[in-house]
Amino acid sequence: MSINNKQGFSTKAIHAGEKPDFREGATGDVVVPIHLSTTFARAKTAVPTAGYEYTRSLNPTRRALETKLAALENAQYGLAFSSGLSAESTVLVALLKTGDHIIAFDDLYGGTKRLFNSVFTHYATTFVDATDAANVERAVQPNSKLIWIETPTNPLLKLADIRAIADIAQRHNLILVVDNTFLSPYFQKPLDLGADVVVHSTTKYIGGHSDVLGGAVLTNDSGLYEKLQYHQNAIGAVLAPFDSYLALRGIKTLALRMERHAQNALAIAQYLEKHPKVTRVIYPALTSHPQYELAQRQTTGAGGVLSFEIKGEISDAERFLESLTVFSLAESLGGVESLIELPSVMTHASVDKAVREQIGITDTLIRVSAGVEDIDDLIADLAQALN
Numbered sequence: 001m002s003i004n005n006k007q008g009f010s011t012k013a014i015h016a017g018e019k020p021d022f023r024e025g026a027t028g029d030v031v032v033p034i035h036l037s038t039t040f041a042r043a044k045t046a047v048p049t050a051g052y053e054y055t056r057s058l059n060p061t062r063r064a065l066e067t068k069l070a071a072l073e074n075a076q077y078g079l080a081f082s083s084g085l086s087a088e089s090t091v092l093v094a095l096l097k098t099g100d101h102i103i104a105f106d107d108l109y110g111g112t113k114r115l116f117n118s119v120f121t122h123y124a125t126t127f128v129d130a131t132d133a134a135n136v137e138r139a140v141q142p143n144s145k146l147i148w149i150e151t152p153t154n155p156l157l158k159l160a161d162i163r164a165i166a167d168i169a170q171r172h173n174l175i176l177v178v179d180n181t182f183l184s185p186y187f188q189k190p191l192d193l194g195a196d197v198v199v200h201s202t203t204k205y206i207g208g209h210s211d212v213l214g215g216a217v218l219t220n221d222s223g224l225y226e227k228l229q230y231h232q233n234a235i236g237a238v239l240a241p242f243d244s245y246l247a248l249r250g251i252k253t254l255a256l257r258m259e260r261h262a263q264n265a266l267a268i269a270q271y272l273e274k275h276p277k278v279t280r281v282i283y284p285a286l287t288s289h290p291q292y293e294l295a296q297r298q299t300t301g302a303g304g305v306l307s308f309e310i311k312g313e314i315s316d317a318e319r320f321l322e323s324l325t326v327f328s329l330a331e332s333l334g335g336v337e338s339l340i341e342l343p344s345v346m347t348h349a350s351v352d353k354a355v356r357e358q359i360g361i362t363d364t365l366i367r368v369s370a371g372v373e374d375i376d377d378l379i380a381d382l383a384q385a386l387n
């Protein structure tokens with residue numbers, strides 16, 4: 001992958017992986033074509049054309065996306081998958097063997113937790129509160145191989161100190177994996193902070209338009225990449241060419257979108273903090289956030305997701321949500337449209353109520369994915385529904 005790491009973020013987002021081809025017979029497309037061919041013919045029996053043989057192993061459209069994502073995360077290597085969870089599963093198959101021990105943040109995306117608890121049961125996983133890096137180190141065992149975190153978490157927006165945990169990983173010879181879905185490389189670059197592997201659900205901010213499922217894995221470690229690439233092909237959960245194109249198209253405006261998502265999220269958070277019917281607002285760019293200092297240190301922005309709690313009972317929360325007209329009441333996040341949801345009834349309904357209350361997901365905790373609409377319309381909608 002030829003990547004120019006001296007260029008700025010938006011320049012790479014637009015150009016990396018999509019150089020027009022001026023070779024004899026090529027057409028100089030400015031946008032990489034959607035290569036649907038599943039197989040690639042060769043002129044000489046022993047020589048694949050430009051390295052392409054079969055689309056599961058390597059596809060030009062997918063490769064363009066992999067190159068672009070690698071450029072944005074300051075990675076040498078990138079791989080794209082059919083979903084965030086298939087990317088994660090490939091990492092877990094490729095890098096671990098039966099009996100290996102994983103230390104994981106106890107506040108992970110539910111689907112990731114399900115992989116550890118119900119799918120990869122031949123590994124042992126210890127969940128710790130990784131907001132304090134010391135808890136991660138205390139969980140290290142002789143068979144520990146990998147640390148898995150995401151930061152900020154969902155929906156409580158807890159942070160983990162990537163650099164401190166990377167130091168622990170290095171001291172104990174462990175692989176640190178960071179799920180960077182929530183901030184995208186625009187606001188946080190875990191590899192620069194010492195992580196070994198970054199994973200993404202590109203379904204969220206990278207795709208950015210709530211219309212394409214996908215996942216990605218990025219690394220600078222050639223040994224890890226070799227294993228990951230082998231398993232990408234061997235397992236075959238690759239991203240389709242058309243979906244690769246949609247993700248490529250989305251990424252070009254990532255910087256613009258992330259700036260607006262964060263502006264809108266902050267304005268909503270500040271509005272809600274002053275509202276008499278709101279008891280608590282959680283957003284890492286508010287000085288009231290318990291890890292505000294860490295957010296300032298390791299990220300360049302707080303992203304588009306915030307959570308808040310309203311007074312009353314679950315029925316009050318439901319009435320509020322059903323009164324909104326600009327926000328859509330829906331799961332997921334990271335698209336241009338503002339979404340809102342009730343974790344206790346929707347995304348986190350499968351978590352035991354006692355556990356939910358204990359970690360802070362109360363009945364009236366509401367999660368917002370701030371879109372890129374006009375802020376006045378978003379605030380007016382919240383105001384009328386709160387009334």
Ligand SMILES: *Cc1c(COP(=O)(O)O)cnc(C)c1O
Pocket residue numbers: 083084085086109111112150154179181182200201202203204213214215
């Ligand atoms: C959505 C999400 C995933 C799973 O990705 P899919 O694309 O839905 O498979 C993983 N991690 C985080 C943080 C997510 O938000």
